[in-house]
Amino acid sequence: MATIVGAITSSHVPAIGGAIAKGRQQEPYWKPFFDGYPPAHAWLARAKPDVAVIFYNDHGLNFFLDKLPTFAVGAAPEYRNADEGWGIPTVRPFAGDPALSWHLIESLVADEFDITMCQEMLVDHACTLPMALLWPGGGAWPVRIVPIAMNHVQHPLPSLKRSFALGRAVGRALDAWESNDRILVIGTGGLSHQLDGERAGFINKPFDLMCMDAMVNEPEKLTRYSTLDIVREAGAQGTELMAWVAARGALTGRVTKVHSSYHIPVSNTATGLMVLENQPLPAARAA
Ligand code: DHB
Ligand code: FE
Numbered sequence: 001m002a003t004i005v006g007a008i009t010s011s012h013v014p015a016i017g018g019a020i021a022k023g024r025q026q027e028p029y030w031k032p033f034f035d036g037y038p039p040a041h042a043w044l045a046r047a048k049p050d051v052a053v054i055f056y057n058d059h060g061l062n063f064f065l066d067k068l069p070t071f072a073v074g075a076a077p078e079y080r081n082a083d084e085g086w087g088i089p090t091v092r093p094f095a096g097d098p099a100l101s102w103h104l105i106e107s108l109v110a111d112e113f114d115i116t117m118c119q120e121m122l123v124d125h126a127c128t129l130p131m132a133l134l135w136p137g138g139g140a141w142p143v144r145i146v147p148i149a150m151n152h153v154q155h156p157l158p159s160l161k162r163s164f165a166l167g168r169a170v171g172r173a174l175d176a177w178e179s180n181d182r183i184l185v186i187g188t189g190g191l192s193h194q195l196d197g198e199r200a201g202f203i204n205k206p207f208d209l210m211c212m213d214a215m216v217n218e219p220e221k222l223t224r225y226s227t228l229d230i231v232r233e234a235g236a237q238g239t240e241l242m243a244w245v246a247a248r249g250a251l252t253g254r255v256t257k258v259h260s261s262y263h264i265p266v267s268n269t270a271t272g273l274m275v276l277e278n279q280p281l282p283a284a285r286a287a
Pocket of ligand 1: 012013014015061189190193195266268269
């Protein structure tokens with residue numbers, strides 16, 4: 001059976017791509033942010049994932065307002081990045097894992113999640129930048145990916161409760177995946193930020209720290225917040241927390257925190273990183 005090794009949750013601000021391209025990691029503005037990542041690299045070297053299932057939100061590259069699925073699962077052999085207009089270089093394509101994608105799709109639909117299945121899918125900065133932060137160097141990616149895009153663009157957005165349930169269903173499917181793969185779950189976005197309107201630049205550190213704390217042992221606590229609660233507490237784009245909550249939902253075992261970092265601001269965003277290890281429970285492995 002496959003093994004879920006853990007989850008990593010990370011912010012995905014486009015300016016990070018510019019800092020990487022220009023080699024600014026050691027500059028005073030960027031150093032506190034990039035310094036959060038070496039412990040994640042060390043853990044990844046131990047956890048040795050073969051494949052990453054990535055919960056993220058597409059910002060208008062692959063889906064736009066004309067057609068916007070609530071949840072979409074990639075089933076492509078390869079995922080390319082493309083210019084979104086941020087002025088950052090595109091990254092190398094990612095290898096997909098169509099067999100795992102179709103297993104997830106079958107399992108999610110059987111579990112009554114009416115997802116959209118995508119045999120072609122461009123991936124935007126919300127997928128590429130966390131990958132570039134976790135595996136720096138711009139070399140060949142050491143993992144295959146299965147991207148799961150969540151609607152964070154056009155209201156009504158999926159609730160945190162539903163996002164957590166999606167993650168739970170993904171976790172059950174991964175536990176039932178008959179392979180020797182070691183699977184990493186990634187959730188990207190957040191933490192508090194608002195990019196436009198009267199509250200542009202809004203950040204809520206106490207709320208963010210409460211969320212990071214709850215992510216470890218009490219993720220259900222976060223599912224009690226409605227989408228509008230999150231907009232109020234974490235800003236309009238703070239709703240990206242949905243991908244963190246989905247990733248946490250996919251951890252089916254005993255969860256321990258390996259590492260976290262939090263830094264304000266990068267651009268308009270309060271940035272967070274968490275590394276959560278998953279110890280599979282015997283019951284899940286036998287299922
Ligand atoms: C910023 C943050 C995001 O999450 C995003 O998708 C785009 C921009 C920002 O703070 O600049
Ligand atoms: Fe975003």
